[in-house]
Amino acid sequence: MRITLLGAAGGEVTGSSYLVETSRAKILVDCGLFQGGPQADALNRAAMPDACRALDAVVLTHAHLDHTGRLPLLTRAGFAGPVFATPATVDMTGLILRDAAKIQAQDAERHNRRRERAGEPPFVPLYSVADAEQIISQLRAAPYREPVSVAPGIQVRFVEAGHMLGSASLQLLVDDGGQRRTVVFSGDLGPKSAPILREFEPFTQADLVFCESTYGDHDHQQFAQTVTEFIAILRDAIAGGGKVLVPTFAVGRAQLLTALLAWAFRHKELKPFPAFLDSPMAIEASRIYDKHGELFDDEMVAFLRERPIRHDLSTLRMTATADESRAINAVPGPCLIMAGAGMCTAGRILHHLRHNLWSPQAHVIIVGYQGRGTLGRQLVDGATRVSIFGEPIVVRAKIHTLGGFSAHAGQTDLLAWMSALAPVKPRVVLTHGEDQPRTTLAALIKERFGLVPHLPAIGEIIEL
Secondary structure (H helix, E strand, O other), rough: OEEEEOOOOOOOOOOOOEEEEEEEEEEEEEOOOOOOOOOOOHHHOOOHHHHHOOOOOEOOOOOOHHHHHHHHHHHHHHOOOOEEHHHHHHHHHHHHHHHHHHHHHHHHHHHHHHHOOOOOOOOOOOOOOOHHHHHHHHHHEEOOOEEEEEEEOOOEEEEEEOOOOOOEEEEEEEEOOEEEEEEEEEEOOOOOOOOOEEEOOOOOOOOEEEEOOOOOOOOOOOOOHHHHHHHHHHHHHHHHHHEEEEEEOOOOOHHHHHHHHHHHHOOOOOOOEEEEEEHEEEHHHHHHHHHHHEOOHHHHHOOOOOOOOOHHHHEEEEEOOOHHHHHHHHHOOEEEEEEEOOOOOOOHHHHHHHHHHOOOOOEEOOOOOOOOOOOOHHHHHHEEEEOOOEEEEOOOOOOEOOOOHHOOHHHHHHHHOOOOOOOOOEEEEEEOOOOHHHHHHHHHHHHOOOOEOOOOOOOOOOOO
């Protein structure tokens, strides 16, 4: 058996994809988009390996774009097989891929108006809405914990990863050449302290482990302390009459922030004030959350049993249309605006930042990972001037980074997940991390468990 790393390796966090080949079958684990950085578009447009044209199946850890965003390219390569995922991931993947295809079409239309005027050849989107719809039609729901046969000689078990609704770690049970081998993919793991979703469920058996290392060099701030800071920022903004902009991942972070607002209003930590969920995708994602309440943790179930959160959110407005979004510009502060994209790479948050970054009364709260090369990363790194839609914008707004809202496990939780597997002495491969986090985590795994992790490059082949 051989496994080729097609992304999220060599210090790259995005583009997760693994090609698993045995003597009888070929499958992909994830097929994610590269995001941020000058090489992202070239990496996304690079030809898929020839082996991908003869895939038996694809298996997904979760629906985020950096794990699913290249799936429509498989249809262009002739793939017509099943894509297995948990039921909630099936729903979320459909939402995310449709949104990605739509944004690409809109961006291409905008770029091509300029290119036509300049006499330049047209820009071609990575894939079309039709490509996205085709691969969405190939999604197949798989249950948690029960082994599912996905290809000749390959079964997969999905268990809770705690990262987003429907997320899973995968255990591949591979029968090949008269031997059974077990390969585990952590997927993206969530922090144990996060609300709404159940905690990750570790495996105890593996011959080979691929473990994420996004935050392998540090722990996040405690969630409760982060909530306290979040409330304090909102109180300051309310007192100063400023607008608060939160670049919000539509899936996960938007629902977390909405639930926190409901909690703060219910428990009188904040007096209700105007808030906007300015993201059609986040609005639809919230409906999918409502559909999959079986994945909520006990605390969230109890909170909802007390009364529906909509009763606490009378001042929250869902703005689905472009006209409703533009109208927010005329709304005076104080108000809270949650809009995508979460890394400020596209979407309505760019318009809100262009209108408000220059204002000393404005606040920007960064609540998630910001990839290298993104506008969000520039703000986190203290940029005093940025470019939005080609227009230079001075940064006078107060920029706050709240790492405790991260949907990724920190160092301690990553080591806890690994500790369940360490007694069986598997080979360990660290992926999905920049160089500093993955080298730090590798050293700790060696020190604590006596295992020497491998740090692969993109394109590298791991044989088992």
